[in-house]
Amino acid sequence: MILKKILIVVPDLSIVGGRERVVANLSNELVKNYKIYITSIFNANKNIVFDYSKNIELIKLSDIKEITLPNVKNPFFKILRELARPLVRFANRIIIKIMSRRFIKLAKKIEPDIIIDNSDSFINGKFVLKNSAVIKLIHGKFDIYKNFNLDGLQNFVLLSSQELDNYKTKYPNSNFYIIPNFLPNISNLNTNYSQKVVVSVGRLSKEKGFLRLIDIWKLIQDSKEFKDWKLHIVGDGELKEKIENKIKDLNLTNSIILKPFTKDVESEYLSASIYAMTSHFEGLPMVLIEAQSYALPTISFDIATGPSDIIEDDKSGYLIEDNSLNEYATKLKTLMSDENLRAKMGAKSKEIVKSKFSKEVVMKQWMELFERIKNKDNYREVK
16 A cells, blocks of 8 residues: 555644644645645634645635633623533534534545544544544643543554553553654754843643743742843733733733744744743643754753653753742742853753754654554554
């Protein structure tokens, strides 16, 4: 069998997120060897955010977005929101069923050799399409996926080996492969370590932990030694107003600069000398890899998956026990106090990216996976 066509499924091509960025990077490489189709289940916005090769066919299943309930402060509206929750779930189930029928019709028309599903549970073990192998690409932690019915899916790609045992226990008859995300290009540029700026990039949502980053920055600003340092938070999202209000309430408006999402993220990395991430959970955070590609030392909470695959503690940055805000602030101060240390850790950061997350290294792993699936070998894991 010669692989010719790959169909990639993504929840929503019109939103800004790490998952969507990964899909863009991967598909733009795969299209060099295969015919690539990408289908978007939902479309919350009019425009597709990331750039795709003109040879990739982008297909919308709908022009709608998944129904969500807004956050409200008023107690009365909170009650109404909870009363509406079962109706919203029911409506979303109906929408998903409609999207599933459309997808099956599309897949039968395309007849792909491989389907790569980037959704959480849109494709489950009940999905069968003759002559099409399904790969479930896992982007988050095990706790997100453990309640989904994914029994029957044969091929899982995990970004990290940290939770591999959990998946093997839940799905003992499936094959598992470890393939990290990659950077399409590794810049020759390195940041300037004399800059007194800490940067953090990401969607302004609860899981990214920007609210606790502000608390950490407050601990730092209470020390007069770092009054001339700035924190740049770059991104958009539903928590923007709450983040703005917290910055004002803690009197940090002079030291925290909130910037909108930009495609020119390179300039944001190069404007800083430290990268800080405070996410509550991640899959494999591209922002850390991107930051390290510009030789930035990085600091993060040591959450379930992601950071420990990228940061070498005390070598390229620091891994902090989750939610230990004081320890995080202390280590951040250590970096802020020592330009030579920032340069030393930054050099190690770039070395790690080149050896583990380059396009050449990771795409070789994908090609090996396709060969195994094509030949129907019974391999359980690729490292």
